[in-house]
Amino acid sequence: MAHRLQVKVLDDRLGGGFPLPGYATAGSAGLDLRAMLPAPLSLAPGAVELIPTGLAIHIADPQLAAVILPRSGLGHRHGIVLGNLVGLIDSDYQGELMISCWNRGQDVFCIEVGERIAQLVLVPVVHAQLELVERFDDSARGEGGFGHSGRH
Numbered sequence: 001m002a003h004r005l006q007v008k009v010l011d012d013r014l015g016g017g018f019p020l021p022g023y024a025t026a027g028s029a030g031l032d033l034r035a036m037l038p039a040p041l042s043l044a045p046g047a048v049e050l051i052p053t054g055l056a057i058h059i060a061d062p063q064l065a066a067v068i069l070p071r072s073g074l075g076h077r078h079g080i081v082l083g084n085l086v087g088l089i090d091s092d093y094q095g096e097l098m099i100s101c102w103n104r105g106q107d108v109f110c111i112e113v114g115e116r117i118a119q120l121v122l123v124p125v126v127h128a129q130l131e132l133v134e135r136f137d138d139s140a141r142g143e144g145g146f147g148h149s150g151r152h
């Protein structure tokens with residue numbers, strides 16, 4: 001079942017010339033976010049820019065968060081990913097959603113006004129209550145990590 005999410009439209013081109021975010025199909029996990037730029041923006045190879053989305057959300061529920069993820073096609077084909085790799089949106093954040101857009105590719109990429117540039121996924125969060133202990137109960141893995149279980 002869909003979860004209610006409060007959204008403020010900060011840029012009136014959204015819902016006007018450009019559609020508000022929506023799920024592309026019933027099974028889509030992400031809402032596409034648009035680059036609400038004043039004008040097209042050329043992103044040189046290696047450059048990173050903070051792109052406004054024209055939207056603010058208030059998740060409100062501390063048991064939820066949202067993540068901003070790259071779009072697969074842009075990331076794989078054009079090297080357009082996120083400067084922070086993944087954006088994490090706190091449930092109490094009420095400011096504009098911003099996308100750190102990084103051109104990790106070899107070619108200049110022009111971001112068009114209103115282009116769908118990244119996607120937002122709502123995720124569950126579990127808060128930990130830290131419990132200090134002197135030793136852990138034994139586990140199958142113990143302290144082994146970083147390839148400890150072999151490569152293949």
Ligand SMILES: O=c1ccn([C@H]2C[C@H](O)[C@@H](COP(=O)(O)OP(=O)(O)OP(=O)(O)O)O2)c(=O)[nH]1
Binds near residue numbers: 068098
């Ligand atoms: O890609 C992103 C990442 C974060 N944010 C906003 C929402 C988030 O709730 C807030 C803080 O993000 P985060 O905690 O990851 O950044 P920080 O560097 O730890 O900043 P702060 O000290 O404000 O927590 O910035 C975005 O708009 N886009």
Ligand SMILES: [Mg+2]
């Ligand atoms: Mg933080």
